[in-house]
Amino acid sequence: MSEKLIQSVMRATEIMELFLGQQKELSVKEISEGLGLSKSTVHGIIKTLVYKGYLYQSGENAKYQLGMKLFELGNVVGSQLDITYISRPVIKKLGEQLGETIHLVAYVQGEAVYVEKLEGSHSLRIYSQVGKRAPLHCTGVGKAILAFLPAEEREEIIDQLSMERYTIKTVVDKAELKKQLAEVRRHLFAMDDEEIEIGLKCVASPIFNHQGKVVASISCAIPTVRFSNDRQQAIIQGIKEAAEAISAAIGYRRENT
Amino acid sequence: MSEKLIQSVMRATEIMELFLGQQKELSVKEISEGLGLSKSTVHGIIKTLVYKGYLYQSGENAKYQLGMKLFELGNVVGSQLDITYISRPVIKKLGEQLGETIHLVAYVQGEAVYVEKLEGSHSLRIYSQVGKRAPLHCTGVGKAILAFLPAEEREEIIDQLSMERYTIKTVVDKAELKKQLAEVRRHLFAMDDEEIEIGLKCVASPIFNHQGKVVASISCAIPTVRFSNDRQQAIIQGIKEAAEAISAAIGYRRENT
DNA sequence: TATAACATTCGTTATTGTCGAACGATGTTC
DNA sequence: GAACATCGTTCGACAATAACGAATGTTATA
Numbered sequence: 001m002s003e004k005l006i007q008s009v010m011r012a013t014e015i016m017e018l019f020l021g022q023q024k025e026l027s028v029k030e031i032s033e034g035l036g037l038s039k040s041t042v043h044g045i046i047k048t049l050v051y052k053g054y055l056y057q058s059g060e061n062a063k064y065q066l067g068m069k070l071f072e073l074g075n076v077v078g079s080q081l082d083i084t085y086i087s088r089p090v091i092k093k094l095g096e097q098l099g100e101t102i103h104l105v106a107y108v109q110g111e112a113v114y115v116e117k118l119e120g121s122h123s124l125r126i127y128s129q130v131g132k133r134a135p136l137h138c139t140g141v142g143k144a145i146l147a148f149l150p151a152e153e154r155e156e157i158i159d160q161l162s163m164e165r166y167t168i169k170t171v172v173d174k175a176e177l178k179k180q181l182a183e184v185r186r187h188l189f190a191m192d193d194e195e196i197e198i199g200l201k202c203v204a205s206p207i208f209n210h211q212g213k214v215v216a217s218i219s220c221a222i223p224t225v226r227f228s229n230d231r232q233q234a235i236i237q238g239i240k241e242a243a244e245a246i247s248a249a250i251g252y253r254r255e256n257t
Numbered sequence: 258m259s260e261k262l263i264q265s266v267m268r269a270t271e272i273m274e275l276f277l278g279q280q281k282e283l284s285v286k287e288i289s290e291g292l293g294l295s296k297s298t299v300h301g302i303i304k305t306l307v308y309k310g311y312l313y314q315s316g317e318n319a320k321y322q323l324g325m326k327l328f329e330l331g332n333v334v335g336s337q338l339d340i341t342y343i344s345r346p347v348i349k350k351l352g353e354q355l356g357e358t359i360h361l362v363a364y365v366q367g368e369a370v371y372v373e374k375l376e377g378s379h380s381l382r383i384y385s386q387v388g389k390r391a392p393l394h395c396t397g398v399g400k401a402i403l404a405f406l407p408a409e410e411r412e413e414i415i416d417q418l419s420m421e422r423y424t425i426k427t428v429v430d431k432a433e434l435k436k437q438l439a440e441v442r443r444h445l446f447a448m449d450d451e452e453i454e455i456g457l458k459c460v461a462s463p464i465f466n467h468q469g470k471v472v473a474s475i476s477c478a479i480p481t482v483r484f485s486n487d488r489q490q491a492i493i494q495g496i497k498e499a500a501e502a503i504s505a506a507i508g509y510r511r512e513n514t
Numbered sequence: 515t516a517t518a519a520c521a522t523t524c525g526t527t528a529t530t531g532t533c534g535a536a537c538g539a540t541g542t543t544c
Numbered sequence: 545g546a547a548c549a550t551c552g553t554t555c556g557a558c559a560a561t562a563a564c565g566a567a568t569g570t571t572a573t574a
Contacts, residue, residue: 004523005305006562008531012266013309016330024337028552038533043553045531048262052270056366062540062552066334068366068388073273074331075388077323080281109313109325131325131332261554264530265562285521295564300522302562319521319571 011037012045016054016066025063074131081106083207083216084116086249091118091218094242098235101221105134105141107214112136112145120221128221137163137177138170138195140204144217147184148206154181169194189236190217194224201227203235205243210251218243268294269302273311273323282320331388338363340464340473341373343506348375348475351499355492358478362391362398364471369393369402377478385478394418394434395427395452397461401474404441405463411438426451446493447474451481458484460492462500467508475500 018026018034026034032042046064049055053069078084087104095102095118104116112134136142136157146154163172171177184190192202204219220235275283275291283291289299303321306312310326335341344361352359352375361373369391393399393414403411420429428434441447449459461476477492 004301004562005308006265006269006301007560008263008265008562009269009302009305010309012263012269013306013311013326017326020329020333029550039552040534040554041532044261044263045266047553048266049270051262052267053366054270066330066337068334068368068370069270069274070327070330071334071338071370071372072277072331072388073323073327074329074334075386076277077325077328077331079386080323081328109310111325113325113328115328129332129336131329133329261531286519296521297523297565298563304522 008045011035011041012049012054015042015045015049016070019066025058025061025065027061027063031064078115081108081115083246083250087116087207087216087218087246090242090245090249091116094218094220094238095120098220098238100226100235101128103128103141103219103221104216105145105219106216107145112142112217114141115216135164135166135196137161137172138166138192140190140192140202140219141217143177143181143184143190143192144204144206144219145214147181147190148208148214166196167194167198169198171195189240192219199224203232203239205239207243207250208247208252210253212252215250216246218246265302268292268298269306269311272299272302272306273327276323282315282318282322284318284320288321335372338365338372340503340507344373344464344473344475344503347499347502347506348373351475351477351495352377355477355495357483357492358385360385360398360476360478361473362402362476363473364402369399369474371398372473392421392423392453394420394429395423395449397447397449397459397476398474400434400438400441400447400449401461401463401476402471404438404447405465405471423453424451424455426455428452446497449476456481460489460496462496464500464507465504465509467510469509472507473503475503 014035015031018031023030028039028043028046031046032039035042046055050057050064050067053067055064056067057064083106084104091102091104098120100120102118102120103114105112106115114128114130114132114134117128117130134142136146146157149157158174158177161174163174163177164170165172171180180190189203189205192200192204194200196202200221201224202219202221204217206214207216207218209215218239220239222231222235271292272288275288280287285296285300285303288303289296292299303312307314307321307324310324312321313324314321340363341361348359348361355377357377359375359377360371362369363372371385371387371389371391374385374387391399393403403414406414415431415434418431418434420431420434421427422429428437437447446460446462449457449461451457453459457478458481459476459478461474463471464473464475466472475496477496479488479492
């Protein structure tokens, strides 16, 4: 692929993506230093982005933040993911039943993306944000999807995985991951046993469309302290049923694998 | 303001905004014709946007659609609007109580934007989309906000309003609008009486922050056929109470105007 | 298999974006 | 309250870069 990318467009996107870091507001200086560009170059691009509503200059200090145009465009994308709309009642019911945080991850455009989050009734918060990508090798939702991708696509993705380590328990060996995925296929659910955060477990199950392809997964995240053996069975059961309900709602019939 | 905007960045944003129209997918040809640019120019920009995840080329046909990066950025913006998070339980309760569509509109970055929508239990759908701007002169939510803006800001905004007509009942006279706004201030709620769509009425009430500034509004949209006199009172009451509850939750105290 | 329609690449040119420096506004320190 | 520092903004010149039209792949269709 010949890489003939438009420089100023690249820079514009890089500027917007700086706001994916911790900070809500950034100054011209911070941006120009962050990207290693001159202030005037950055200023020209920023001015254009502000003019179009992609950035906003707050009145108080002169700093910049992300603009409402991105909210608008993001919501258009979200509204086109009709799985969220279909899943909502199922998720709501499951959330009430389990009282823990439920996540819905969609596999779209070759990425596993959190598209819906229902916070549990307990106060302990799980780090996650709708719109972010789920790591495939160390989350329940990721493994549930990965396990059921077509073999060829799956192998290719695993080949390219960076297997980043998040905790002491993160599986960073690809052979081990493949063994786990075979288990996921047998039992129709995936586990994350403190692999992304110590103290946090996850149970996830895949969602299939009318063609029998995985298009999403749903999970329940539970602090280890509340993850008794008794509850485990109930949670696995609940997640699997919810996944099946959503699969059915989008047209999956078990017969046609 | 000296207009020294970066051409290719402008064009990149214009390309993305073409997808705000009806169509989910567009071809290079459609885009280049839509913007009056050569295919190769458009192609270069698109390639860059695809590379960065702002557009996505579907495998089936070679057409393009909006990418997940926009979903991610949009959700960051959404998560920074903490009013949605605070309002959610109130909206949920109100929705159950009234059984009609509830909207939350935030006044951010100088715009009134739909940030939350709860569909009513009845099947009749209201046109609205989270992320879109609410017209200020002919929606309940718009008038509720406009009425309580500082006089100077309000006058300036009204001066610049285009007063677009949506229905036969849309108020297109600025003097008449100002009279209505005075009423809104007296009664603490705004009405939209089929001004944006025939057959649809709306009751809205403003939400204030800890400084006593309007920052949002909440509304209930009801098909005219279900808008009896009896219900009207209940709805106005419910909306006003909900607005007050949200205002209180974000720190507004009635004393400090 | 031939044709058409469209996506993609190539090569040239002038336009356009970039940079450094200067300017202006804001706020801070003594 | 004046001098200074800091940062956002504008300016002007130069060179890189993005734009275009033409050529080439690629895919679908008759």
